[in-house]
């Protein structure tokens with residue numbers, strides 16, 4: 001059974017029609033990369049799944065609840081299953097990294113041991129530093145560490161590895177894959193890095209001209225004549 005089912009999703013900002021009919025499904029345990037050029041509508045789509053952005057037409061069903069007819073209680077239930085990392089991570093100005101992790105552990109009532117998270121994400125040197133003073137990459141890492149604290153059924157990540165050096169990218173992907181295999185959690189993310197899609201994603205959705213022009217498994221795309229996902233992208237998306 002699909003945990004997400006989206007049909008003919010449409011969304012405009014004023015006269016700018018961004019999503020013109022997206023069809024999408026996600027099942028437990030899948031890692032899905034959402035790709036497309038700058039301004040294609042990837043973040044808009046993800047924010048709809050995060051239940052933080054409204055839409056104009058179509059249907060979005062999350063964990064069997066249709067967002068159009070959902071009660072406040074049901075929405076709270078749905079949100080409990082979702083953890084998100086947004087692109088701008090300029091929150092939490094006055095808290096230190098260790099304090100932030102404790103705060104979210106208690107907020108999520110998480111069984112995860114903070115010391116393990118600190119070790120896994122190499123955060124020991126930053127435990128006593130203010131979040132606000134960290135570099136962009138380390139802010140990203142701390143935001144991801146927080147997202148994993150809730151052990152969500154669905155993790156939605158907007159460009160999780162942008163701005164990270166190769167070791168940190170590798171570390172984040174190891175953690176995502178480990179979480180995915182260990183808990184059968186579903187991961188949906190946007191990225192402009194096609195190598196990552198090829199290496200780590202089970203499926204790819206290409207948003208182009210407001211629709212999901214392609215929604216297929218990575219392996220099908222690679223056996224259909226494209227040598228790499230990068231080649232697939234370059235051949236299917238105009239500048």
Ligand SMILES: Nc1ncnc2c1ncn2[C@@H]1O[C@H](COP(=O)(O)OP(=O)(O)OP(=O)(O)O)[C@@H](O)[C@H]1O
Nearest residue numbers: 013016018036037038039040041042043044045190
């Ligand atoms: N809150 C908003 N109000 C008005 N227009 C918006 C808003 N958010 C996004 N847009 C517009 O919607 C379009 C899609 O933006 P979106 O951020 O979803 O694209 P994206 O594919 O995530 O882009 P990128 O790869 O550059 O991050 C763009 O034209 C953008 O300017």
